[in-house]
Amino acid sequence: MTAIQIPFVKLHRHTLLALCTAAFVAACGGSSSEHGNSHHKIDTAGRLALAENGVATVRIFDLDSMGVTASHSLDHSPSSLYTSPGGRYVVAMQRMQDQVQFIDGGIWQEDHGDHLHDYKTASALVPWTLTGSRPTHYDLQPGKQAAFFMDGNSAATPIQNAGVRLITENSIAAKRIEASVDLAYPIHGLGEPVGNKLLTVSRAEDATTTLPTHLELYQRSGSGYTYDRRLETRCEGMHGSISSGAHTAVGCMDGVMLVTHTSATGVSDRKVSTPLRVGAIAGHPKLVGQFIAIATEGSAAAPPVTTRFYAINAEAGTSAELSVPGWGSASVRRAHAIDRSGRRFAVLDHTGSLRMTVRDGSTWAAGPVVNSVVPVMPAAAPWPTIVANGAKDVLYITDPVARQLVTVNSQTGAVVSRTALGFMPSSITWVGIGK
Template sequence: MRAFKPTRCRPHLLGLALLALLSACGGGSNKQDEHGAEGHSINTAGRLAVAEKGAALLRIHDLDSATLEASSFTLDDAPSALYTSPGGRYVLAAQRNKDQLQFIDGGVWQENHGDHLHDYKQAAKALSWKLTGARPTHVDVQPGKQVAIFMDGNATSQPVQNAAVRLLSDASIAAGNTLAGLDLTAPIHGLAEPVDNKLLVVHRAADAGDSLPTHLQLYQREGSAYRSERLLGTRCDGMHGSASSGKYTAVGCKDGVLLVKHIDATTVLDSKLSAPLRISSLAGHPKLPGQFIGIGSEGAAPGPVTTRFYAIDAEAGTVAPLLPKDWAEGRLRRAHAFDRSGTRLFLLDDTGTLTVLQRQGNAWVHAARLPAAIAAMPTAAPWPAMAANGAKDELYLSDPQASQLLVLDTSKVSVTARRSLGYVPAALTWTGISR
């Protein structure tokens, strides 16, 4: 998720011709940026980073080109996941098994020059700086500001490697350093949600029934370090999945959702909302403050397992079942994403059907259903992945079986292109200037 700003673009024919020429060559020069008629705005759709299945290779596709010409970067290891930096400029290539992250400059970014916002577009490039740490697994972004990397640690290594958190921004990535860090006292599969100077980090009680966290610890940033404030009292067994939006942070629990309301710079209030099953994933959007989608599974093998969805209204304190049209028993979610406006939610099931929900007033309603958007679903990972364009009404959906990338018009809810990639796509993420 990223912060969205109103567009200032005024396309110019000469600028577009230059853009198309550079895109066809795989990107522009590192020494010269492109501009539109105003001299500081660029009409660009940004770029899409795509990882190849099982390969230490990352491709950066220029979305302004009529075809998907690509710049390729060789990584140290196949990425376990791809993320975008808070300002939208950098690709974070997490390599869990390599205990590190590598960074690619997507080459499209915006700077605040006081009296105007200045856009830049240059060639994508790899950064030499790498962030190391044991098992980087969870990446939580505060849009436009900062991102917390939670490293699970490694209980099987000798010596044991403890969990840790590292805080980054676009500026710190460019400088090759972290903003702040926190080292925990044990390995744990966890998360860290950054909200301004506050950091919510997992804690596991001694009487926990499994290896997962049970509580959140509140920390306050002091320069490059964090000071522990207090352990939040609300218990959340089986803690997994989180999101922050508006004044709230939501975390998944075995019996519902742990809510943290951010009162001011230092004060929070924690509470619990009940749900009929475990919430293991949370989705939110900066344009839907205090609204979340909770995702969980009902049933257990060898019987049918069904993905369930819940609309969570943090301000009202409610958790309501969200029932996508024709979502039958035994259907599993394979991918999901909001569009750039946050008003449409795209859900892909295990048959390849795409269901779209529309935000209408204070509720989600059915908008469209696209059967066989993915004609043949994989039987194992990598599953299809989704990424929304922050600059235009497009969403990208990978098709691993067909080695294709689907382009969807999110305003019309239609597939506008199926582009052959020539390789099996895995993770993907969008970089650019959000509008």
């Protein structure tokens, strides 16, 4: 998380409490009993933000009290929810309305020089809306920054071009973007920020689809970006990306494109092959240089349809099929997540069973299988979603049919609780202080 630097002045406890008046509640972090100078740490599981299907409302579910503590009305029903780079804010995408709104989750950590200070206050809607044509992909450099890729709109008059908007924790608080760049055409793409570099997309004239074929490197210059070069590796059907450590992975028609960040401004690129087209990639900050590529075998016209997984080692430049326990020839992924440790990959299949694969040293091994985590799978979207708690060994799964929140122990896979929500959840994200 980008820290807000506040000079630390050593005060007597009674002096500090006197300063923490109602006018300064936000600055002092709430009540003195919870956030006084002698209490820098808060043992909190954080909060969940839950979107209700088709409704412009996001509910904040406090995981310490296990109940909804606030409801925030947005301009429109969110198409998806994400978490800001430092874990404090809820990012509410409203793709078809060309905007993004933010909710302060109310739990954050500041660097006070000689200690890290935790805060917990009420959540609040941020009075700022980020606008742009078709915000679609949200690409995160955890703890530092995130980029929205705006697809643009070729059907608009005049045509609206694609672009990238960069945010940080501080820029959200200041109600502004950190940096931006606009492309010369609309395109469904991505924008991976790594330090002062940005990897975004272009399409060759002889492309066989409307998707990108190449990555382009930009260097940040103040509040903008300067074009550097197009990377040589060709990646037909480009879709899905994530960065971890010194590597960025991007899904291609015939494998995964790997970009290695060799210096503050330099990169190298190559591709590892997979037998199927990769359309999504999973990764984790603690799973440095390792990725899980997700592909689909078969189609409605040529069943059975099966989701396949590949373990990508960016350091070695290798790809190997990843075995998920009990995965059949017609098993389809409905949701997935990697837990806070970066060692457990959890997949919810089309039957509602949760299947876990555990990283043991340098290899993946079979983990627990829990049947009927979601007893009745929806016939159509919204599908169940999974999010990992960043502070505890817990996964949360939404059950749209039962209208429940399912809490799962990420180490054992066991269902801990089922909480009635009273509404149909469509998206979920976690906010809080990661550990």
